[in-house]
Amino acid sequence: MLRRSPVRRAAPPGGGHGAALRPDRTHAVDPFEAPPRPRPPAGRPAARPGRDPLEPKAGRDTVRRHNLSLVLRAVRDAGETTRAGISARVGLTRAAISSLVEQLLEAGFLSESGKTFSGHAGRPGTVLKMARTGVAGLGVEINVDYVSVCVVDLAGTDRVRLVEHLDNRGGAPSRVLARAARIAARALASADEQELRPVGAALALPGLVSSGTVRSAPNLGWSRVLAESLFAEALTAQRPQRPALPVRAENEANLAALAELWFGGLGDARTFLYISGEIGVGGALVLGGELLRGAHGFAGEIGHAVVAPDGPECRCGSRGCLEQYAGQAALLRAAGLDESDGANAVSELAHRARTGDERSLLALARGGTMLGRVLSGAVNLFDPDAVVLGGIYRPLSPWLAPPASRELSARVVSGLWPAAASRLRAASPATDAVRGAAAMVVQDVLTDPLAYGTRTSAG
Incomplete structure (x- = not known):
């Protein structure tokens, strides 16, 4: 994580360790009964229901940091907006928004364009946008x-x-x-x-x-x-x-999955599986807008899911990994192209497929079939809104997606992958890692x- 200035949090009342109040234990206590809530000192109102009176309260600095983030994100999401527009979006008063905006302008995060917007009511407001410097x-x-x-x-x-x-x-x-x-x-x-x-x-x-x-x-x-x-x-x-x-x-x-989340064309889809085809095959799962990393940060290594236990040896030491059937080198070899030619060879593979070259079409059909088999297991496990094909799979998706979709329709449990749902899609342009x-x-x-x-x- 990038280093940041520390956020100071308010210490809990009653000392740095938040000394606990103990209920009177002179009478028999049911071990399954919640301890009685302590009475507040005279003159102090009781805590609101549902709030632990010993819970630390957010400090003024913490609240301001949070609100600055809200305002900055509101401008980023809108592209261009006014102070009144931000207020309506985030729910803070116009006075609070004005103070926060001035701080963001002074720090160089925002700029004023000189244009004005007229809202439904009130005077026009100066347009704000993200700073370009x-x-x-x-x-x-x-x-x-x-x-x-x-x-x-x-x-x-x-x-x-x-x-x-x-x-x-x-x-x-x-x-x-x-x-x-x-x-x-x-x-x-x-x-x-x-x-x-x-x-x-x-x-x-x-x-x-x-x-x-x-x-x-x-x-x-x-x-x-x-x-x-x-x-x-x-x-x-x-x-x-x-x-x-x-x-x-x-x-x-x-990172490619996050780029798709932030800049892609997924609309309201917040849970999706991203498959990255390069020399190897990578994967990432985004759940509810958050990247799933796994216990050790290694979640998503779908390229080393075993398709055929007796298949070709993989660089990882296993055999029959998806990468050996649907990775860049495997696709190029199967199509009779020089795998060392990298991006140029991938472009040539797409060209040959467009012109109906039988060997290229067979290579892509086999790769797409193997890809669909592995994806079907992931879809059964996670039920994503979409599966996104990125990396070299994006330009090759017209030939990889149909056989992969057939495998998904055949292998995903009934109702989770209807054939007409179009949930298998190519990554958006400019959403690379x-x-x-x-x-x-x-x-x-x-x-x-x-x-x-x-x-x-x-x-």
Whole structure:
């Protein structure tokens, strides 16, 4: 998590440890009976029903932080709005909104456009929108055959994007991360020219990521790599005169799923399964708008679900994993294309499928069938509103989705996956992992703007 200023919480009444009041035990007590509620001291009103009188109350600073977040999110969600519009949206008084807006304007989070809106009643109000300069987020995605970097502003808009196609498979982690840091430093220089100051960086990585460490990334050949600290050191070395940026690392499929949640076209769908096709196959589950991480942060590794126990050996050490049938390399091999050609070969596969090439169509049909079999189990377990196909699956979805949908219709319990529901869909454009990484930094700012509220943020 990015470092933030600590939020001070009010201590419980009666001392730092909240000394408990004990009921009179001189009479027999039913062990299943709730203890009697203590009487308030003379002159003090009784606590409201349902509220523990020893429960700490929210301090004024905590409330203001929360309200600043409400206002900032209201402007972000609306795109453009007025003080009166914010008041109607969040339920605070106009006087309170005016005070909060002034603080956000002073800190550089909001800007006034000079336009005015006329509401249903009252005088026109000055239009507010998210600032296009100042605080921003940096995202860096490292995958087997490329490094992608982007900077997004507070509205979540891409302002800088760099992609380099590189062979990272089997490379020393320190060397790969240093190379990514050099690309990131170029992106930060471009952001600086636009008066953007990223306040943190997020790494999107393929594999099992927990507490800043890549526990295992078979396709990169990494094991127990301290990715956060190595990248942070490399980035600082590239920018010795600038303050160090806090760095966090996350699984790439998780970040792509969050990008789909924040910027995609899912409408009211808040529970969905995201499948990311790259060299490997990643997955993420969003439940009620929240990412499901699992007990150790490894939830969603659907690419290593076993399709055939006696199938081909996988880099993870198992056999017959989905990745061996529906991963990028497997699809390209089955279609007779050079798997080392990466993105170009995927484009060629799509072209051949469009022109009716039989071998390409068979490769995609088999991959889609295997994908549907694995997805049917996940759908039976979690009952999502939608299943989203991202990564290389997005351009290949016209040929992968039909066989996958047939498997889902045949294998998901009756009523959960009607054939006409169209719940299997391609990811939205520009909702990739690197944008999700940069936007995750911005989400931290939106959650607690006071922790980042300075016009001289690290950049």
